[in-house]
Each structure stands twice: as C-alpha cells, then as structure tokens.
Amino acid sequence: MTEPVIQIRNVSKSFRNTNVLDELDLSVSAGETFAFLGRNGAGKTTTIKLMMGLLTPDSGELSLLGVNPVTDAVKLRSMIGYLAEDQTMYDWMRVDEIIRFVAPFYPTWDQKLANEYVKQFALPVRTRIKHLSKGQTVRLGLVLALSHRPELVILDDPALGLDPIMRRDFNRDLVTHLQAEGRTVLYSSHLLYEVEAVADTVAILHEGKIVRTAATEDLRRDVKRFTLSPQDLSKVGTQIEVLDGRLLVNEVSLIVDGAPQAAQLLEQEGISCRISDLNLDEIFEAFVMGDRKIRLEWPEREPVAASSLT
Amino acid sequence: MSIWSTLLWKEWNEHKWKLLSLTVIAIAVCIGGLVDGVSEVEFAVIATYYGYVLFAPIYIVMGVTAGEWAGGTIEFSKNLPVSLRKVATVRLFAGWIVLIVPVIAVAAFSSALIATLEWMEIEVGIFHSLAASMDLKPQQAHWGIAGIACGVVTTLYFWLVVACLNQATELRAAMIGVLTFIVSFWFGFLLWVMNGAPTTQALSLNWTIGAVSPVYWMVLPNLQAEHLRRWLIVGLQVQGLFVVISSYYFIRFYGTHLRQWNWLPRISWPSIEQTGPTNSLSAPFTSQMKALVWMQLRQTLPLAIGGLVIVFVLTLMATRGTAGAVSQMETNPFQIAIVSVAALLIGSTTFVPDFSPKLYHFWRSRPIPPMRWFWLKYLSGLFVIICCVDLPILILHGTGILPTSAGLYSGVFPMLLHWIIYSIAVLAACLVRHPIYSPVLALCAILTVLLLPVIFHFPDFLSFGEMFNAVGTNLLPNRVIAAFLVGLTQATAISVTATILAAIATKRDINLSP
Amino acid sequence: MFVRVEKGSAVPISRQISDQIRAQCLSGHLPLGVQVPSVRQLARDLAVNQNTVLRVYEKLTAENFLEMRHGEGTFVASDLPFEDLNGHRSRFTEEFGQVVRQGRLLGLDGSTMHTLLDAALAAPLESEDEGVSAIENTEEQS
Numbered sequence: 001m002t003e004p005v006i007q008i009r010n011v012s013k014s015f016r017n018t019n020v021l022d023e024l025d026l027s028v029s030a031g032e033t034f035a036f037l038g039r040n041g042a043g044k045t046t047t048i049k050l051m052m053g054l055l056t057p058d059s060g061e062l063s064l065l066g067v068n069p070v071t072d073a074v075k076l077r078s079m080i081g082y083l084a085e086d087q088t089m090y091d092w093m094r095v096d097e098i099i100r101f102v103a104p105f106y107p108t109w110d111q112k113l114a115n116e117y118v119k120q121f122a123l124p125v126r127t128r129i130k131h132l133s134k135g136q137t138v139r140l141g142l143v144l145a146l147s148h149r150p151e152l153v154i155l156d157d158p159a160l161g162l163d164p165i166m167r168r169d170f171n172r173d174l175v176t177h178l179q180a181e182g183r184t185v186l187y188s189s190h191l192l193y194e195v196e197a198v199a200d201t202v203a204i205l206h207e208g209k210i211v212r213t214a215a216t217e218d219l220r221r222d223v224k225r226f227t228l229s230p231q232d233l234s235k236v237g238t239q240i241e242v243l244d245g246r247l248l249v250n251e252v253s254l255i256v257d258g259a260p261q262a263a264q265l266l267e268q269e270g271i272s273c274r275i276s277d278l279n280l281d282e283i284f285e286a287f288v289m290g291d292r293k294i295r296l297e298w299p300e301r302e303p304v305a306a307s308s309l310t
Numbered sequence: 311m312s313i314w315s316t317l318l319w320k321e322w323n324e325h326k327w328k329l330l331s332l333t334v335i336a337i338a339v340c341i342g343g344l345v346d347g348v349s350e351v352e353f354a355v356i357a358t359y360y361g362y363v364l365f366a367p368i369y370i371v372m373g374v375t376a377g378e379w380a381g382g383t384i385e386f387s388k389n390l391p392v393s394l395r396k397v398a399t400v401r402l403f404a405g406w407i408v409l410i411v412p413v414i415a416v417a418a419f420s421s422a423l424i425a426t427l428e429w430m431e432i433e434v435g436i437f438h439s440l441a442a443s444m445d446l447k448p449q450q451a452h453w454g455i456a457g458i459a460c461g462v463v464t465t466l467y468f469w470l471v472v473a474c475l476n477q478a479t480e481l482r483a484a485m486i487g488v489l490t491f492i493v494s495f496w497f498g499f500l501l502w503v504m505n506g507a508p509t510t511q512a513l514s515l516n517w518t519i520g521a522v523s524p525v526y527w528m529v530l531p532n533l534q535a536e537h538l539r540r541w542l543i544v545g546l547q548v549q550g551l552f553v554v555i556s557s558y559y560f561i562r563f564y565g566t567h568l569r570q571w572n573w574l575p576r577i578s579w580p581s582i583e584q585t586g587p588t589n590s591l592s593a594p595f596t597s598q599m600k601a602l603v604w605m606q607l608r609q610t611l612p613l614a615i616g617g618l619v620i621v622f623v624l625t626l627m628a629t630r631g632t633a634g635a636v637s638q639m640e641t642n643p644f645q646i647a648i649v650s651v652a653a654l655l656i657g658s659t660t661f662v663p664d665f666s667p668k669l670y671h672f673w674r675s676r677p678i679p680p681m682r683w684f685w686l687k688y689l690s691g692l693f694v695i696i697c698c699v700d701l702p703i704l705i706l707h708g709t710g711i712l713p714t715s716a717g718l719y720s721g722v723f724p725m726l727l728h729w730i731i732y733s734i735a736v737l738a739a740c741l742v743r744h745p746i747y748s749p750v751l752a753l754c755a756i757l758t759v760l761l762l763p764v765i766f767h768f769p770d771f772l773s774f775g776e777m778f779n780a781v782g783t784n785l786l787p788n789r790v791i792a793a794f795l796v797g798l799t800q801a802t803a804i805s806v807t808a809t810i811l812a813a814i815a816t817k818r819d820i821n822l823s824p
Numbered sequence: 825m826f827v828r829v830e831k832g833s834a835v836p837i838s839r840q841i842s843d844q845i846r847a848q849c850l851s852g853h854l855p856l857g858v859q860v861p862s863v864r865q866l867a868r869d870l871a872v873n874q875n876t877v878l879r880v881y882e883k884l885t886a887e888n889f890l891e892m893r894h895g896e897g898t899f900v901a902s903d904l905p906f907e908d909l910n911g912h913r914s915r916f917t918e919e920f921g922q923v924v925r926q927g928r929l930l931g932l933d934g935s936t937m938h939t940l941l942d943a944a945l946a947a948p949l950e951s952e953d954e955g956v957s958a959i960e961n962t963e964e965q966s
Contacts, residue, residue, distance in 0.1 A: 033873060052675045078677035088668035092608070096591050101601045103594030105677045115591050125591060171871035179874050180864055193832030197872045217879070220836040277834040 003066065004029045005152050005184040006051065011060030012208075013046055020046045022208035023060070028186055028201075030151075033179055035195040035216075036188040038205035039288055044188045045085060047205070048156050051186075052082060065152055078106050081145035085156040085188075087137070091130035095123050095140060099147070106148035114147035121173075135166040146177065152184045159191050167191070171198050192280040202280075206288045212257070216280075223283045224259035226266070227251050228273040235271055244290030255286040313392055314400065321404035324377070328370065329408045331750045335757070336362055336412040337419055342761050344423075351427070355420045355452070359413070359459040364647050365753065366409055367463055368487040368655075371470040373746060374405040376483035379476065380745065384565050398564035402471065402557060409463055417456035424448055461549060468556040469494055475560060476569045480745045481659035485616045488652055492623045602682060606690040613656055613691075617698035620652060625706055645703060646724045653695050653728040654756070657735025658749040660691050665743035684816045688736060688809060695732055700725045719794040723778050726801035730774070731756050733805035733812070740815040759804060774800045825860055826853075829870050837872060842880045849889050849900055850909045857902045860890065 006028040013021040020043045028034045038044045049055045051064055053073025062069050067076040089098055095118070103109045118125060121139040124132075132140065138158055145153060159167045175198060178185050189195045195202065196216055203213040214222065223243070233252050240262045244255040255278065256262045266273055278286075336358055343354030378384040387397050428448070473490040474483035595601040624645050664670060664687075674680065704721045731752075738752035763773035770776040777797035780789070827844050829837055848854045860866075863881060867874040881898055884890040891901045927937050 049671075054671070054674055074677045074679055076677075077675060082675050084668075084671055084675060086668065087672055088666075089672055090605075090669070099591055100594045101605060102676060104596065104598045104601045109594065111591065111594055118591060168871050172868055175871055175874060176864075176868045179867070197829065197831060197837055197870070197876075200873060200875055216873075217836060217838060217876075277836070279832050279834045281832060282834075 007063045035199035081150035081153040083141040083145045087141045117143045243286040317400040333412040367466040372480040372483040375474040376477040398561045614698045653732040657732040661739035733808040737808040737812040740812040
C-alpha cells in the first residue's frame with residue numbers, strides 16, 4: 001500500500017464560535033476518484049481551503065502529496081490542479097492571456113496540452129473572460145487546473161451552474177482525462193446522481209465530521225431500505241444500525257447501514273421483511289437528515305452474539 | 311407607498327455608514343480646526359467645507375452611479391417589479407441627502423458654537439467682520455456660507471452623477487469624477503477671469519458650470535452682501551433648472567446600458583500580439599516576474615493615462631487661470647489636494663477588486679507568491695502617482711510652464727504627502743477589502759496622522775504639516791534642508807510602516823464563511 | 825452495443841450495465857464472439873467511471889458472458905451460459921406478473937392491457953423504454 005495522496009488527521013477548524021470541522025479524518029489513495037459530499041455549510045469548502053493552505057487548521061495534521069499545506073503552500077499549489085466553486089478569474093483578461101499569465105507559476109506546465117484542451121473544449125481564445133458563458137468559464141477553469149499535469153486534482157463543485165448536457169460532457173472529460181491517466185481526483189458536489197457514475201469512493205460530510213466513507217458500490221450494497229411490520233419492530237434489537245426510521249400506515253420503513261448483516265440477523269430472528277435498493281440521494285438524505293430517534297424508543301433486547309454475524 | 315419605503319430602506323442600508331462616517335469626519339475636522347482657538351470658528355468651518363467639497367461628492371457619486379454595476383446587483387434591481395426609474399429616483403436623492411446632511415451638521419455645530427461664543431461675549435473672527443460689512447448678523451452670514459457649501463456640493467453632485475453614470479466599476483466612476491471636478495473648477499476660474507467683476511450672469515454660470523469656485527469666494531475679503539443675495543436668488547433659479555435636467559437624465563438612463571471602455575483595449579499596451587491562428591495559444595510567459603509585471607501594467611495603464619490627463623488639465627487650468635485674479639496661492643494647494651484625492655482612490659481601488667472573496671480565492675489558490683504580488687502591485691500604483699502625476703507637475707514647475715515660487719524641496723514635498731496617503735490607503739484596502747469602507751477608513755487614518763500633531767501641538771519635528779510649511783517659507787537654506795530631511799524621515803517612517811502592515815494583512819484570509 | 829445508464833435510479837450503475845449486456849448477449853443482439861467496446865471507450869461514452877466498467881467486464885468474464893483477451897480487447901464469449909437465460913426469463917415472468925397486478929390496481933382491464941402490450945411490441949426495439957425518467961443518460965454504440 002502506497003502512501004495516501006491526501007492524508008487528513010484529526011483536523012479541527014472553527015470560526016469565531018462555530019465549529020466548522022470537528023476532528024476530521026480523511027484519506028485518499030493514489031488514482032482514486034474521491035467524491036466529497038455534504039450539504040451547504042457542512043464544511044466542504046473549508047476542508048478544501050485547508051488543503052490548499054488558504055486556511056490554517058486549529059489542530060490536527062494535513063499532508064497532500066507528502067507536502068504540508070500549512071508550511072509549504074506555494075509549492076503545494078503548484079503541484080495540485082484546483083478548480084474553485086464558481087471560480088472567478090480576472091475578468092478583464094482574455095482566455096489566451098490568463099493561460100499565458102498562469103503558466104509560469106507551474107513548473108510542469110505543458111502549453112501543448114493547454115492548447116489541446118482549449119481546442120477540445122472549443123474555448124474562444126480571444127474572448128474576454130467576462131464574456132464567457134458559465135460552461136465555458138468552468139472549462140477554462142479546468143484548462144488552468146489540468147494543463148500542468150497535476151498528480152492531484154481538487155474540484156470544488158464544478159457541476160454547479162452547468163446544464164445536464166454540459167454536466168455529462170464534464171463527467172466525460174473527468175473520466176477520459178483524469179481517470180484514464182491515473183490521476184487522483186477529489187471532487188465535491190451536491191448533485192449526487194452525477195457523482196455516482198464517476199466516483200470510486202464517496203465520503204459524506206455532515207456537521208464537520210465524515211459520517212461515512214465507502215466505495216460507491218459498497219455504499220449501495222450496505223445501505224438499503226427494510227420494510228417490515230410494526231409488530232416485528234419490537235423484536236429488532238440495537239444490533240442494526242438504523243439511519244432513518246419511518247412509521248407508515250401498516251408497516252415500518254427503516255433505512256439500514258450494514259444491510260447484509262442486518263438481513264442475516266433478521267433472517268435468524270425469523271422476521272420477514274422487504275429489502276429494496278436506494279439511490280444515492282436517498283442514502284445521502286438518510287445520513288444527513290435521517291431520523292434516528294425511532295431507534296431509541298425501541299425496547300432493549302439482549303444483543304445477538306457478535307460471532308453469529310460473521 | 312410601500313414601494314417607496316422599501317426602496318428608501320434599501321438606500322438607507324447602503325448609505326447609513328457613509329452618512330455616519332462623513333458626518334463624523336466633517337465634524338471632527340471642524341473640531342480639529344478649532345483647537346488653535348475657539349474664535350477661529352470661521353476658519354475651521356471654511357476649511358471643513360473646502361475639504362468636504364473635494365472628497366465627498368466623488369465618494370458618494372462613485373457608489374450611486376457604479377455601485378450596483380460593480381456589485382452585480384443591477385440585474386436584480388432591473389428585475390424588481392418596480393420601474394427602474396423609481397429605483398433611480400430614490401437612489402439619486404438618497405445620495406444627495408447623504409451628501410447634504412454632514413454640511414448641515416457642521417453648520418448646526420458651528421452655529422451652536424457661535425451662539426455660545428456670542429453669549430459669552432467673545433469676538434468671533436471673520437464672520438463677525440464680514441457680517442458687519444455685509445450688514446448681516448454672524449449667524450446669518452454663517453448659514454449663508456453653509457448655504458453656498460450646500461449649493462456647491464449639490465451642483466457638483468448633479469454634474470458628477472451625469473458624468474459617471476453607468477460605469478462598470480467604482481474606480482472608473484471616481485476617475486471620471488476627478489476629471490469632471492477639475493474641469494468644473496477650471497471653468498469656474500475661466501469665467502471669473504473673463505467676466506472680471508462678478509456680474510449676475512457670471513455668478514449664475516459660476517454656480518452651475520464652475521461649481522467649485524464659489525467655495526473660494528467664501529474666503530475672499532471683497533465678498534459683499536449684494537453678491538450673496540444675488541447668488542441666493544439667481545443662483546437658485548439656475549440651479550433648480552440644472553438639477554431638474556440632470557435628474558431627468560440620471561433617472562432616464564440609470565441602469566439602461568453599461569458604458570464600456572471599448573476604446574481602451576486598442577490603446578492598451580502590452581496586450582498580446584495576435585500571432586498565429588486565432589484559435590491557438592501563444593507561448594506563455596517565461597518567468598513569473600514577467601507575468602506579474604504584465605498584469606500590473608495592464609491594470610495600472612488606464613490609471614496612468616488618467617493621471618496624465620489630470621496633469622494636462624491642471625496645467626491648462628493654471629496657465630489659463632493665472633492671467634486673472636487667481637494666484638498660485640490657490641492653484642498650488644488645489645493641485646496638491648486633487649492629486650491627494652487621486653492617490654487615496656488609486657490606493658484603495660487598485661487593491662480592493664483583487665480582494666473580493668472569489669477573485670482573492672482564485673489568485674491565492676494559484677502558486678503565486680503573495681508577497682511578490684503585493685509589492686509589485688504596491689509599486690506600480692506608487693509609480694503611477696509619482697511618475698505620471700507628481701513628476702510631470704514638478705517638471706512643469708521646474709521648466710516654468712507652471713508658475714512657481716518655491717524651490718525643489720517644496721516641489722518634492724507633495725510627493726511625500728501622496729506617498730503617505732497612498733500607503734495608508736493601501737493598508738486600509740488590505741485590511742477592510744471593501745470599496746466604500748476602506749477609503750473612508752484611509753481618510754480617517756490620514757487625517758489622524760497629519761492633523762493630530764498639529765492639533766495637540768506635538769513638537770514640530772513630529773508634524774509633517776509643520777515641515778511642509780517650513781519648506782514653503784523663505785527660511786535660511788540650511789533650515790529648509792533640515793525641514794526637508796525631517797519631512798522625508800517622517801514620510802518614510804509612516805509609509806513603510808503602513809506598507810509592511812498591509813503586506814501582512816494581504817496573506818490573511820478574512821472570508822469567514824465556512 | 826446499446827447500453828443506457830439511468831442516473832439517480834435505485835439500481836446501481838454497475839448492475840444496470842451488466843444486466844443490459846447480459847440480456848443482449850443472451851438475446852442474440854450481441855452475436856457470439858463479437859468485440860465489445862473497450863473499457864475506456866464504454867466509460868467515455870457513458871460518462872461512467874472506468875473502474876465501474878472494468879468491474880462489470882470482469883464480473884461478466886467470470887460469469888462466462890465475456891472473454892477478455894490480453895492485448896486484443898474484450899469479446900462476447902463464444903460459449904454463452906444459456907442456462908442463465910432460464911433464470912433471467914423466470915425473473916422476467918415474475919416482473920411481468922407484477923406489472924399486470926399493478927395495472928389491475930390502476931383499474932386497467934384485460935383488453936386495455938392487451939392493447940398496451942401490442943403497442944409495446946409494435947414499437948421499435950431501441951425506443952421501447954423511452955421517457956422512463958427525466959434524468960437519464962442515453963448512449964448509442966454500435
């Protein structure tokens with residue numbers, strides 16, 4: 001196992017009295033496409049600013065590509081490709097001018113590659129940035145983020161403001177230009193169904209903590225909806241981790257993390273239930289909005305021996 | 311009714327801090343002028359109005375005309391279910407009221423002071439003698455002069471509002487404002503010179519076109535009651551017509567279309583030469599320094615051109631104006647003051663845009679060394695002020711094109727003053743990062759630094775103003791040199807401190823939103 | 825090869841792709857031994873993570889639907905596990921029954937459903953399930 005490309009340990013950050021990040025842990029390994037999900041205000045942008053060395057953590061350690069962003073920010077920034085959320089560039093520069101301007105700051109800048117991207121993205125070279133459309137601006141941001149062939153690319157909600165066609169094209173660019181070349185990508189988004197198609201790993205950030213990290217496929221396998229009758233509810237013990245519980249007319253719908261084990265457990269107990277798949281939106285909602293209180297109201301039961309689960 | 315009150319509420323929120331800061335600054339300056347002796351009240355008041363006329367109209371107008379374009383809220387305002395003209399009407403008059411209130415506040419303050427002095431039977435300076443010659447009570451003369459100040463400020467405001475309408479940024483509006491201001495001042499002098507004694511027609515023209523010159527009349531000993539009355543009667547009629555016409559223009563065209571500076575790119579060197587096919591990129595800059603220098607050149611070029619235009623107009627003004635009654639006693643301070651305003655605005659407005667959260671985030675997240683960025687930007691702004699404005703003026707003085715009485719040392723002093731002003735403005739911009747608050751803070755800081763030693767009678771070697779005076783007077787040569795050296799030391803100390811603090815502030819990410 | 829991915833569906837993307845390829849192999853839409861698009865190509869066309877496509881191909885190879893030949897590409901296996909077809913068919917029968925039950929609940933009678941079925945059969949294959957979702961991502965690859 002090689003050293004992770006992004007390693008964040010116990011990072012906390014607060015502004016005035018608000019705790020934005022609370023002992024955050026995060027690790028992204030090389031070549032991975034890592035989706036960073038969270039509601040607005042969950043701390044995504046703060047985390048990314050910390051990674052870029054724009055903020056200093058109150059406590060904890062960060063390391064990207066083996067470089068500490070607190071002490072070596074300028075060096076690190078030249079190694080990372082970064083596209084900010086709703087990135088604003090000098091609007092009086094033309095497309096060719098901003099590329100010309102930014103290039104010397106990156107030792108590994110490849111002007112030929114930049115030229116290829118510009119052609120591929122059909123960017124109007126002699127147009128001022130203020131006259132570009134939203135999609136063109138994002139693409140220009142990508143040219144600036146990718147033309148130095150960075151090992152690590154950080155994209156903060158790049159799909160924001162793009163229409164469905166542009167989003168699909170963007171995902172395609174991501175797949176062909178970054179994944180195909182084995183780059184590590186950290187990608188934050190609020191459009192979950194867009195993320196699912198491209199991400200290897202998904203991390204859900206909620207109230208300054210990562211509440212779940214998993215391979216996209218595993219998350220889909222692990223989090224499912226169990227529908228059972230209210231009578232059986234009392235038989236379910238605390239062994240099952242319920243993210244969201246809802247009482248319907250004559251059945252109970254539970255969103256459960258650790259679905260395979262839970263299914264096994266219910267089968268052992270002889271409880272019949274219907275298991276259905278969830279889409280990523282529903283999974284996300286269960287994690288960040290889920291009503292877990294229903295679990296507390298259940299009668300305690302002797303936990304099933306842990307060995308029986310394996 | 312509720313539409314108007316909502317619009318008023320919006321303007322009030324946009325303007326309340328400006329109103330407060332202007333009022334506080336104006337009264338503070340007035341109080342500052344009183345420290346030498348309470349009976350000097352007329353001096354304090356006129357000095358306050360003088361400074362106020364120079365700074366406040368441009369400051370308010372740049373927000374009124376360009377604020378919504380620069381902030382990107384114009385589209386929002388356009389889409390409100392209200393006619394844009396209503397928005398414009400409220401905006402226009404709210405700005406005007408904000409401009410007038412501090413004048414009245416100063417007048418009320420000094421009026422109360424005069425009343426107290428009269429009650430204590432203390433002689434009140436020129437107001438009293440002026441009032442005697444004009445057959446007016448001191449209070450009447452006092453309010454009459456406040457009325458002139460209001461009139462001048464109003465005229466300037468409506469001129470500037472028309473001239474600066476629909477500019478994309480506050481900096482552009484401010485630059486056009488400075489030029490309009492100078493031209494108006496110049497016309498005032500020309501008219502005065504051409505007409506000789508102030509006739510009714512000349513006065514009414516003076517009132518409107520040469521908006522600034524009446525301020526100078528305030529200090530003239532030969533101002534007579536008759537003139538004041540004519541101003542108040544004829545002037546008000548002409549002024550009324552003028553206000554109506556410019557208000558109509560503003561309300562009709564506010565927000566309709568952005569005034570592009572499309573002619574600028576054509577003269578903007580060095581833009582990238584168009585080599586090769588139009589869809590491919592030219593070679594990147596070979597070094598980081600070249601890239602940064604190029605960027606600063608591009609950003610400061612319009613300012614440099616503006617600076618040269620200011621110099622040109624000032625020269626024209628002085629050479630055409632001195633033939634008559636206007637002496638260099640009045641044009642030289644005016645040149646220094648107008649360049650000071652320019653230095654303040656350049657210091658604030660070149661730094662503030664790059665500190666807007668998103669743009670700041672962009673360049674800070676690139677591997678651009680922030681210190682290199684800061685120093686280049688700082689030096690290029692300073693370069694514009696010194697090399698494009700101050701040096702040409704100095705050379706014009708030296709070659710005798712501009713009339714001069716002072717030596718080289720007093721010619722260099724304005725540069726030191728502008729250096730101080732510019733550095734403090736940069737510090738304020740880096741700290742506050744706001745197009746409105748940072749110039750205000752800078753102005754307060756500058757006034758504090760320059761006036762405090764005078765007000766509290768610090769030893770002379772701590773007061774830049776005293777050194778400035780010392781250099782201008784005909785002292786022994788070695789005393790002049792000593793004063794110059796002390797002034798140079800003071801300016802260096804203040805500017806370098808401010809700049810270093812600004813550089814530290816640059817690295818701070820103040821975007822508090824998570 | 826025609827594969828479509830419906831984003832935001834409860835069915836994971838990898839399963840959507842594998843189900844469609846499997847069905848096309850068994851139904852003969854993909855002839856035996858024919859070359860299928862490379863992992864990179866399919867990922868690009870669908871705008872889907874390459875690893876996802878790779879895993880699908882690996883899984884289908886393990887199930888003997890596809891054959892990955894080193895250096896040449898991926899092909900439909902020359903010997904398909906047709907015994908799986910029965911499984912798929914029985915699952916289809918089950919789903920079909922469910923659809924009919926749902927139709928009854930909605931108040932459709934037998935003849936209406938017959939008409940619907942006829943109409944669906946008459947429609948050309950490629951467009952048979954249009955309008956499933958507003959959010960979809962359809963790609964055609966021959």
